[in-house]
Amino acid sequence: MINPVSRNIFRMFVLVLFQVLVLNNIQVCGYINPYMYVLFILLLPFETPRWLLLISGFVIGISIDLFVNTPGMHTSATVFMAFLRPYVLKILRPHDEYKSGSYPRLYYYGFTWFLKYSLVLVFLHHTFLFYVEAFRMTFFFHTMLRVLLSTLFSVFLIVLSQFIIYRKQK
Amino acid sequence: MRNLLRIIIAYHFQILFVILEVISIFLLLNQNDFQKARFLNITHNITGRVYKKINNTTAYLTLKKINYRLAEENTKLKNILERTYRSDEIFFFGESDSLHHQHYFYTSAKVINQTVNKQHNFLTLNKGSNVGIRPEMGVVSRDGVIGIVVSVSKQFSTVISLLNLDFRVSAKLAKNNYFGSLHWDGKDYRKVKLDEIPYHIDVNKGDTVVTSGYSSIFPEGIIIGTVCTSEVKGGNFYEIEVDLSIDFKSLVYIEVISNLQREEQIELEELSND
Structure with missing residues (x-):
């Protein structure tokens, strides 16, 4: 079995490439702009040290930024999201604690839990990202609409990917 | 640490x-x-x-400094103003001049003495015959009719005020051109009387009263005031009280009107009277 570190690094590469090559070319109605690369942060193991969480958020954010040529925009949003991940996990903790050896995935904690988990974090990430992108309060509701629609689409893709990729394991 | x-x-x-x-x-x-x-x-x-x-x-x-500078500047401007109006320069504006026949000729002047509280009030102007002012010229300001020049010296002229029991001027209602005779009753410096308006005319409070232009002194349509009260008193005529639009207590700069075609008009009128 490949060790978790290299598996995560491999996943990061795949997600960045998928985001840059495929998803960035999708823009429906001028509103829907899915950002699926945040899946990387979502899927990091529970045991990940928190500083590593932030660093990984920074790294994946800046690699997206370098491709899109918006230095700092995705970085700040992803770091923000990585920062909030431990707190969200704490709030969404199931009755019995997170089991050791498990991962924050649909397979281990069920569809509802994963949906909530990804919905909250993706929404936070998108809110930060879109408001930084707009960088003004004038179009507050317009930006909010973009946030909501993109969040829905991103979460849809993320959940879908979980069904497709991890069904076979175990 | x-x-x-x-x-x-x-x-x-x-x-x-x-x-x-x-x-x-x-x-x-x-x-x-x-x-x-x-x-x-x-x-x-x-x-x-x-x-x-x-x-x-x-x-x-820095307000103090600025105030000082402003005061200084004001004094300077006042001096310039004084020189300008004391000088014998003539300020005139054309009127009825459509075919090079200028009808009226305005000269600006300053009131240097006046009374309003007597029965026979006069004004003194700071300009006289040396700038072309002659007796029987009309005197107006932007706000309305003031009076008629009665006598002139070289530097000064006296004007019989509208507020004078001997003063009469032909006036009309601006809305329907019925004309009458305007005079002062010697009581209130803000009110004059308009007579000889026939009683079948509809007169309302606030109607504008202007000069009729029949006197060959004033051009037609110079404002005098607005109707204050009107009542029919024994006979066929209204007795109308008019609020003056001009405030005689605050007169400073006025204009003297000379009718350039007055001689011709009077000559003709006398010819037909004979």
């Missing part, structure tokens, strides 16, 4: 978050033109406000 280290270790997550976030925001503001422009715009707004406040405060400190 150890405590500091302990704090850093205890809060390493938050501290690292702040550091990374600061780095990315720094990148964002420096590398993205739009965000950079917006950021500068916002900060300039804030600093601009601060500068404005400071400027407002410092302006107070």
Whole structure:
């Protein structure tokens, strides 16, 4: 079995490439702009040290930024999201604690839990990202609409990917 | 030192978050033109406000100096004004001049003495025959009719005021051109009487009264005042009280009107009277 570190690094590469090559070319109605690369942060193991969480958020954010040529925009949003991940996990903790050896995935904690988990974090990430992108309060509701629609689409893709990729394991 | 280290270790997550976030925001503001422009715009707004406040405060400190300079300038301007109006320059404006037949000729002058509280009031102007003022010229201001020149010297002229029991002028209602005779009853310096308006005419409060232009002294349509009260008194005519539009107590600069075709008109009228 490949060790978790290299598996995560491999996943990061795949997600960045998928985001840059495929998803960035999708823009429906001028509103829907899915950002699926945040899946990387979502899927990091529970045991990940928190500083590593932030660093990984920074790294994946800046690699997206370098491709899109918006230095700092995705970085700040992803770091923000990585920062909030431990707190969200704490709030969404199931009755019995997170089991050791498990991962924050649909397979281990069920569809509802994963949906909530990804919905909250993706929404936070998108809110930060879109408001930084707009960088003004004038179009507050317009930006909010973009946030909501993109969040829905991103979460849809993320959940879908979980069904497709991890069904076979175990 | 150890405590500091302990704090850093205890809060390493938050501290690292702040550091990374600061780095990315720094990148964002420096590398993205739009965000950079917006950021500068916002900060300039804030600093601009601060500068404005400071400027407002410092302006107070220099007020004394500014006041002094303004007073100085005012004095200078007043002197210029004085020279201008005391001088014998003529200010005139054309009227009814459609075919090079200028009908009226205006000369500006300043009131240097006047009374309003007698029964026979007169004004004295600072210009006389040396600038072409002659007896029987009309005197008006922007607000209305003032009177008629009665006598002139070289430098000065006296004007019989509208507020004089001997003064009569032909006036009409602006809305329907019915004309009558206007005179003062010697009571209130703000009110005059208009007679000889036939009683079948509809007269309302607020109707404008203007000169009729029949007297060959005043042009037609110079405002006199507005109707205050009107009542029919024994006979076929209204007795109308008119509020003067001009305030005789605040006269300064006025205009003397000379009718350039007056001689011709009077000559003709006398010819037909004979």
